[in-house]
Every structure is written in C-alpha cells, then in structure tokens.
Amino acid sequence: MKTYSIAKSRRVRSTPYTSRIEKQGVTSYTVYNHMLLPAAFGSLEDSYHHLKEYVQIWDVAGERQVEISGVDAAKLVQLMTCRDLSKSKNGRCYYCPLIDDQAGLINDPVVLRISEDRWWISIADSDVILYAKGLAIGNKFNVKITEPNVDIMAIQGPKSFKLMEDIFGEKIKQLKFFGFDYFEFGGDKHLIAQSGWSKQGGYEIYVENTSSGLKLYDYLFEKGKQYNVKPGCPNLIERIESGLLSYGNDIDNGDNPYECGFDKYVNIDSDVEFLGKEKLKKIKSEGIKRKLMGVEFDMKEISLSGSLNLMDEKGHIIGELRSACFSPFFKKVIGIAMMKKPFWEVSQTVNIKINGNNLTGKVCDLPFI
Amino acid sequence: MKTYSIAKSRRVRSTPYTSRIEKQGVTSYTVYNHMLLPAAFGSLEDSYHHLKEYVQIWDVAGERQVEISGVDAAKLVQLMTCRDLSKSKNGRCYYCPLIDDQAGLINDPVVLRISEDRWWISIADSDVILYAKGLAIGNKFNVKITEPNVDIMAIQGPKSFKLMEDIFGEKIKQLKFFGFDYFEFGGDKHLIAQSGWSKQGGYEIYVENTSSGLKLYDYLFEKGKQYNVKPGCPNLIERIESGLLSYGNDIDNGDNPYECGFDKYVNIDSDVEFLGKEKLKKIKSEGIKRKLMGVEFDMKEISLSGSLNLMDEKGHIIGELRSACFSPFFKKVIGIAMMKKPFWEVSQTVNIKINGNNLTGKVCDLPFI
Numbered sequence: 001m002k003t004y005s006i007a008k009s010r011r012v013r014s015t016p017y018t019s020r021i022e023k024q025g026v027t028s029y030t031v032y033n034h035m036l037l038p039a040a041f042g043s044l045e046d047s048y049h050h051l052k053e054y055v056q057i058w059d060v061a062g063e064r065q066v067e068i069s070g071v072d073a074a075k076l077v078q079l080m081t082c083r084d085l086s087k088s089k090n091g092r093c094y095y096c097p098l099i100d101d102q103a104g105l106i107n108d109p110v111v112l113r114i115s116e117d118r119w120w121i122s123i124a125d126s127d128v129i130l131y132a133k134g135l136a137i138g139n140k141f142n143v144k145i146t147e148p149n150v151d152i153m154a155i156q157g158p159k160s161f162k163l164m165e166d167i168f169g170e171k172i173k174q175l176k177f178f179g180f181d182y183f184e185f186g187g188d189k190h191l192i193a194q195s196g197w198s199k200q201g202g203y204e205i206y207v208e209n210t211s212s213g214l215k216l217y218d219y220l221f222e223k224g225k226q227y228n229v230k231p232g233c234p235n236l237i238e239r240i241e242s243g244l245l246s247y248g249n250d251i252d253n254g255d256n257p258y259e260c261g262f263d264k265y266v267n268i269d270s271d272v273e274f275l276g277k278e279k280l281k282k283i284k285s286e287g288i289k290r291k292l293m294g295v296e297f298d299m300k301e302i303s304l305s306g307s308l309n310l311m312d313e314k315g316h317i318i319g320e321l322r323s324a325c326f327s328p329f330f331k332k333v334i335g336i337a338m339m340k341k342p343f344w345e346v347s348q349t350v351n352i353k354i355n356g357n358n359l360t361g362k363v364c365d366l367p368f369i
Numbered sequence: 370m371k372t373y374s375i376a377k378s379r380r381v382r383s384t385p386y387t388s389r390i391e392k393q394g395v396t397s398y399t400v401y402n403h404m405l406l407p408a409a410f411g412s413l414e415d416s417y418h419h420l421k422e423y424v425q426i427w428d429v430a431g432e433r434q435v436e437i438s439g440v441d442a443a444k445l446v447q448l449m450t451c452r453d454l455s456k457s458k459n460g461r462c463y464y465c466p467l468i469d470d471q472a473g474l475i476n477d478p479v480v481l482r483i484s485e486d487r488w489w490i491s492i493a494d495s496d497v498i499l500y501a502k503g504l505a506i507g508n509k510f511n512v513k514i515t516e517p518n519v520d521i522m523a524i525q526g527p528k529s530f531k532l533m534e535d536i537f538g539e540k541i542k543q544l545k546f547f548g549f550d551y552f553e554f555g556g557d558k559h560l561i562a563q564s565g566w567s568k569q570g571g572y573e574i575y576v577e578n579t580s581s582g583l584k585l586y587d588y589l590f591e592k593g594k595q596y597n598v599k600p601g602c603p604n605l606i607e608r609i610e611s612g613l614l615s616y617g618n619d620i621d622n623g624d625n626p627y628e629c630g631f632d633k634y635v636n637i638d639s640d641v642e643f644l645g646k647e648k649l650k651k652i653k654s655e656g657i658k659r660k661l662m663g664v665e666f667d668m669k670e671i672s673l674s675g676s677l678n679l680m681d682e683k684g685h686i687i688g689e690l691r692s693a694c695f696s697p698f699f700k701k702v703i704g705i706a707m708m709k710k711p712f713w714e715v716s717q718t719v720n721i722k723i724n725g726n727n728l729t730g731k732v733c734d735l736p737f738i
Contacts, residue, residue, distance in 0.1 A: 002391065003374040007399040007408030008674035010691050011494060011617030022371065030376040031400035034494065034617060039376030101506050106499065125380060125403065127496035130475065134500045137470050137644060138507015248380030248403060275506060305377035322379050 001303050003028075012036060015061035016151050016210050017217060024231040032062030032125045038233040045328055047230075048237040051200055055159035056232030057220050060197070061151035065206070066109075066121040066129045072141035073117045079135060079274055080128075081111070082257055084267035088113045093178040093193055096121075097265050098128065103256040103276035103283060106131055108247050110195060112180060120150070120206075124247035151207045153217060159227035160202035166223050167216075168192070172203075180206075185219075188212035197234045199242035199369070237325045240334055243294070243367020249323045250292060250336045256280070258288045259338070261366065291344040292336060294368055295319075297352070297361035299333040301326050310337055310350040318343040319350060319363075327368070333361075334368055370672050372397075381405060384430035385520050385579045386586060393600040401431030401494045407602035414697055416599075417606040420569055424528035425601030426589050429566070430520035434575070435478075435490040435498045441510035442486045448504060448643055449497075450480070451626055453636035457482045462547040462562055465490075466634050467497065472625040472645035472652060475500055477616050479564060481549060489519070489575075493616035518577060522586060525571035528596035533572055535592050536585075537561070541572075549575075554588075557581035566603045568611035568738070606694045609703055612663070612736020618692045619661060619705045625649070627657045628707070630735065660713040661705060663737055664688075666730035668702040670695050671723070679706055679719040687712040688719060688732075696737070702730070703737055 006029050008014070013035040021038055028040035038059055041047055050056065068076055078085050081096040082103075088094060090113055098106040098121075107128050112120040121128055129147055136143050155164055164172050168183045172192070175181060180193035190213070191206040207213030221229055245251055251260045257280070258266065268280050295310065302324045310319035317340075324335030339348070348363040375398050377383070382404040390407055397409035407428055410416055419425065437445055447454050450465040451472075457463060459482055467475040467490075476497050481489040490497055501514050524533055533541050537552045541561070544550055549562035559582070560575040576582030590598055614620055620629045626649070627635065637649050664679065671693045679688035686709075693704030708717070717732040 004391075004395065005372040005397045006375040007397045008672075009399065009615075009618055010673065010675050011615060012399060014675050022373075026373065028374045028376045030378065030381060100502055127499055130496055131499035131503045133469050134503020134505075135507045136503075138504045138509075246378075246380060249378055303377075304379065306379050306383050 006031075008036075015059055016207070016214060017059035017061065017153065020214075020217060021059050021231055026231070033064045033123065033127075035062040035064070037062035041231055041233065044235060044237055044325075047232055048235050048328065050228075050230055051157050051198060051232055051235055051238055053158065054228040054230065055155065055157040055163050055202075055224055056230050057217065057224070058154040058156060058231075058233050060154050060204070060234065063122055063152050065148055065150045066123060066132055067118070067146045067148045068121065068132060068143055069118040070141075070143035071117060072136075072143045073119055076132060076136055076141050076143055077111060077119050077121070078272050080106070080131065082267060082274055082276065082280060083265040084270040084272050085111070085113075086270065086272050090115055091180055093180060093195055095265065097257045097260070097262050098131070099257060099276045100253070101275045101279070103279040104253040105247070105251055105255050105257065105260065106253065108245065108251065112193070122152070126247065149208060149210070151210065151213065152204050153207060153213065154196045154202060154204045155220065156196045156198045156202035156232065157200045159229075163220065163224050163227050163229065164203055167219065185216050186212060190216070197244060198238050199244065200238065236323075237327060240323055240325050240336060241327055241329055241368050243369075245292075245336070246323065255338070256283055256288070258283055259290050260292050289341045290338050291341070292366065293339045293344050294364040294366045295321060295335045295337045295350055295361050296330065296364055297333040297335075297359055299326070299359060302333045302335070302354070308352055308354070310339070310352055312343065313349065313351065321352065330368065336366065337363075339363060375400075377405075384428055385576070385583060386428035386430065386522065389583075389586060390428050390600055395600070402433045402492065402496075404431040404433070406431040410600055410602065413604060413606055413694075416601055417604050417697065419597075419599055420526050420567060420601055420604055420607055422527065423597040423599065424524060424526040424532050424571075424593055425599050426586065426593070427523040427525060427600075427602050429523050429573070429603065432491055432521050434517055434519045435492060435501055436487070436515045436517045437490065437501060437512055438487040439510075439512035440486060441505075441512045442488055445501060445505055445508075445510050445512055446480060446488050446490070447641050449475070449500065451636060451643055451645065451649060452634040453639035453641050454480070454482075455639065455641050459484055460549055462549060462564055464634065466626045466629070466631050467500070468626060468645045469622070470644045470648070472648040473622040474616070474620050474624050474626065474629065475622065477614065477620065481562070491521070495616065518579070520576045520579065520582065521573050522576060522582070523565045523571060523573045524589065525565045525567045525601065526569045528598075529571035532589065532593050532596050532598065536588065554585050555581060559585070566613060567607050568613065569607065605692075606696060609692055609694050609705060610696055610698055610737050612738075614661075614705070615692065624659075624707070625652055625657070627652055628659050629661050658710050659707050660710070661735065662708045662713050663733040663735045664690060664704045664706045664719055664730050665699065665733055666702040666704075666721070666728055668695070668728060671702045671704070677721055677723070679708070679721055681712065682718065682720065690721065699737065705735065706732075708732060
C-alpha cells in the first residue's frame, strides 16, 4: 500500500518525547486527541515479537487527561458512565464506558480516582472535555474541568517489572493491576499505574513534571539495556490478539455498551444516576441486534483503512470488519467485527471481498488469546 | 525536515473522495475531526500559485457538520456562540466563535441556518457535537443532535465561478458570499454555499448524496479542464497571507475572542443569552493582555511543528509564533503570533531562535493581504 506523509503543525501537537522518538527511529504516526501518537518503529511484526519478550517504552502522551475536580466531581464522572463508581477507591483505575443519553459510546477511558473530589479521565480519541464541560454547565455543577499537562509514557512487556523495580525499588512490586501510587525519581514524584494498552504487563507513568519525566525517559533506556529495551508504541497485532478494543476503530458512538461486550461495566440495577440508563434497560429487555465478535481468515496479510462488509453466501451484509491484522501467533488474519443477529455465532461463515478476490472466514470469540 | 508516514485505520476516517485524490497525486495528509484531510499535492508553493490563478477541487469532508434540530435548536446554537444570531436568516452562513463559560474558544465554525429549527455547524477541528450534547442534556433542551453524512467538496480559485456556472447555470451567479441554496445536478439536489477556506473565492458543496456527489466530483474535473482545474487542499501559504485563522494552530481553548480579533462577532450588549457573556464583559472592561498579530522575518523558509517563543532583545518571552510559512508574494517569512501586552504594536522587534540561529523580525497587522 502506498504511504503518505503526515503534515505537522501546532494543531497536531507534538509531545515532550517526540524529538526523542524521532532520533530513535519512529517511522509512522497516527493522530490521537489532536496529538502525534507513534504508530510504528519499522516492522510491526518485529515490534510485536519484541514486546512479547522484552520491554518497550511508549510515548502515549496522546492519551490525554480530563481532570474533574470540585464538590460535584464524583457526580459528574458518574453521570457519564454506566459503570457504578459508588464503591470506587482512591488510588485505583477503572475502565469505564462513557455514554450519551441514547447509550451511544462517547469514549472508553480509564478513570483514575485520585480523591473523592479529584478525578482523571484518561481518554481514548474523542474530546471528552467538551462533553464534560457541556454537562457541567447545563447542570450547574460545582466543578473545575481542565486538561492538565500530563504526558504518559508506558513501560510495557514482560521485562517491564524488573526494569521498574531497578529504578523505583521494592515498593513498586506492591502496586496491583489497575492500582496507582506516587513514586520518586531524582527528587520528583510521579504518578505510576500498573496498566497499559497491551496484555504483556507493565506500567504507565503519568508525567506532570516534564523535565523530570524526560530524565526518567532517558534513564529507562539506560537501565533497560540489560533487558533489551526498545522504543515502541501500541501494537496493532498484539492489541487485536489480546482483544483490546480501540474507540473509533472497533467501537463508536453508533454502538451501545451491550453490543461491545461491556456487560460487566453496565450497572443498570445500581442506585447511581447516569445518562442512558433507561435506554440501556430497554436495550437489555429487548435484546441486542448486533454484537462485537472475532473473525479469522486463512490469509497472509491484510491492511484496513476503513470498514469492510462481511457477507453471507448470498452476498447479504451480515457484519462489518473494523480492525484486522495478520497474526504471527495464529498464522492467519484475525479481526474484530460488528456482526448482525443471528450471524454472530461462533463458526458462522463470513465472506469478504478484497482487491476483487472473494475470501471466506469464520466468526470466533473475543479475545483471541 | 524528515517525513513520517501516516498510519491509516477506521478511526482516522477516509472520505468518499480519498480513493480519487490518491489517484490524483495527494502526497500528505493531516487529520481533522478524526478524518483524513489532504495537506499537499506535491509542492505547496506550486499549489498556491495555481490556486490564485485557476480553480481547484478540495476534499474537505473533514469539515464535519453538527446538525441541531428541534424546537430548542436556535436556543442551543445561540448559547454556544457570542455572536448574536437573533436576526439571522435562512439560507445564510455565519462565522461564529464558539466559547465555553470562561470565554475560552471551543471552535470557530461556519453556522448554516437551514431553518429556524434546523442548523448545521460546519466545524473546525474539535468535537463540538460532544459540547452540544452535554449542554442539551444538562439544560433538558428539546433537540436532536447528529453528525449527518455530509462530505464537503470545495471549489476554490478565481475560475471557480465560471466552472460552477457552466455546470449549474445562471442561477448560481445570484448566490451571494456566505449565502447558500440548493442546486440540481443529474436529478439530485445539493446544498451549495459561496464560501471556502481561501480568499480566492469559490463554493462549498455540502454533499449528502454520496453517489451523486462523486459523479459531480468527476464532472467538475471534466468540465474544468478548460480552466486548468487541479486537485488541491487548504493551502498553508494562501491562508496565512489571507489571515484565515486555524483553530488549534492560531487559536485554542486558552484564548478568548477579543484576543483573537473577533470583536465584531462578540455581541455582549445584545439581549441574547450565551455562555461566557459575563466573563467577556469583564475582559472587555479590564482590557486584553495578549493579542493575535502578524509577524514577518527576512528569511527564505520555515517549517513549524509547534509554537516558537518570540523574545525581546533581552531574551524575555513577549509572544508565541503559532503558524508560519515563506510567502512568495512578500518574499519573506510571515506568521501568526499571540503577542503579550505591550509588545503587540506594529513594528515591534521580535527575536526568534531556529536551529541555533538568532533571527530578528517585526510585528505587523493581520491580514497580510
């Protein structure tokens, strides 16, 4: 596939790490929350194998924070998500589908409860800050809503635990999955969570002090040499194999949480007030008409730049392929598709046309691994 | 400057015209409202000269529409902008700064009043739909808010008038600047406005019927041969020379309308209710502390990927350069900068450091031409 260059400008913001990753061999970018997000350092497959075995440092500053603080902060955060946060705890991360009053997905962030009246919403690619501002103004909530200067770097891969222990000591081993705490580096405190957009394990460092963060970035590469550290970025192959959904790719505002398999994050029987609750009750009682599923094809490559229709043997559209890649693990093409009822059953045959060729695959469960 | 490829995916949406412009030689993209926006077809300067003399067809589908309809539609649109729309007319476009309750800019769209209870907000690069939804839900407004399937193609340049007359006949000559109406092509109606993001004149076709729009796209190139038609896109050089501001580049949520020179679109003495009105009154009475101005440097080239500080002779920061290009017309580098008080006076000397070199320029008025 022909490649096109990305035009840089102030509007498509660089990150504090951009100049570093450009020296380190980034080859491709995407744009995420109006910011450059690295998409490849050479071969996706090489990077995939490396991520599964060693440790990578990722510039994921595009994962912006929406900070909501003030006496009505908890009320506003709860209003936006169908997940019951009434028993949430300080120092914990919560994966929360955000929805509108029609139960359409707005975003699927990780929400960090810093304190009862201060939250960070670590967002996927949509301007959640505008939704929050609109709701706060309309409801006359007493909150302050900002995008703080937080530029996340992720430390991902099986060797990330050793590397981080070398730098931050024993204390970091006490951090549980989706827990966060403050850790010291060179006299500065950094919020670090055990989290990240891979299933290979690791951490996300929420860098507020940029100059300290850049020193830490360099130090991670220095100390990481013994673990074969490399620069990296969210990896298309790894994230599809692991069934990590991408807002805008696999799910969007036209989908509701039940269709996306988020059932365990939909608490319609709770007492908390959130938008779209009545709509979700109706959807649940009537049953969903589409469902996000895996698909697999005996093919050696695929490159999607948009949706592809999936058809039955008569050519009727029965689903929409939204993300796909060749999986070195399964040695076939795997993808994520929104399937229409009743065609979402495992082993359902699906047909696809790529470059004039008709290919046949089948539906399977998510996640793949 | 090294170039990097753009990673395509469903999240960074293609447009109905993408496959065509890729055959026609697009070389660079940016991302605008989660959609591919062409940024160059080879040389920016060649394209600039062509635009000023002939006619170009632009894929500006990234300029998405937020449709607001229903009995409270006018109230909601007015709530978001400091421009008094109480005397607005159907069939007219209005350039409207959208602001939040702190008078920070949210977007600077062109608002189309289709009817009293149906509006299109033709947006710059931020998710205005989420702001509108939040406000509508919070205020319990009776409105419907959607992003309709509208993919704009712009016909820009001095020969656009002749070309469009050839296709749509005499009637299109009656369309005034920022007026819109429906025009027929091959049996289908298209909403066409006399507008566009250049100062070379032209039209924007709001394509709702995609298949008809694609036929029209091809027909424009066929009929346009005699006018030396070419594919193009918003041109950095032309838009800076013309002083057309770009949200995210020249202006952002940290700026208020007065700082951006939008005084004539700020109607604080009107009776209409909009957000940030009290804040704007306060800003006006106290006076602004920063102001958007032009700057010029005797240099042959510049390439910005972010802001650059402007300094006085002692090295103190007195402003921030946000966009810049080499202007073939002025034979120097021109740019748009947010200048601090009192350094915004015309002829103020500004110093800048690029690649270790110290360069001197001066402040000037906007627009340049």
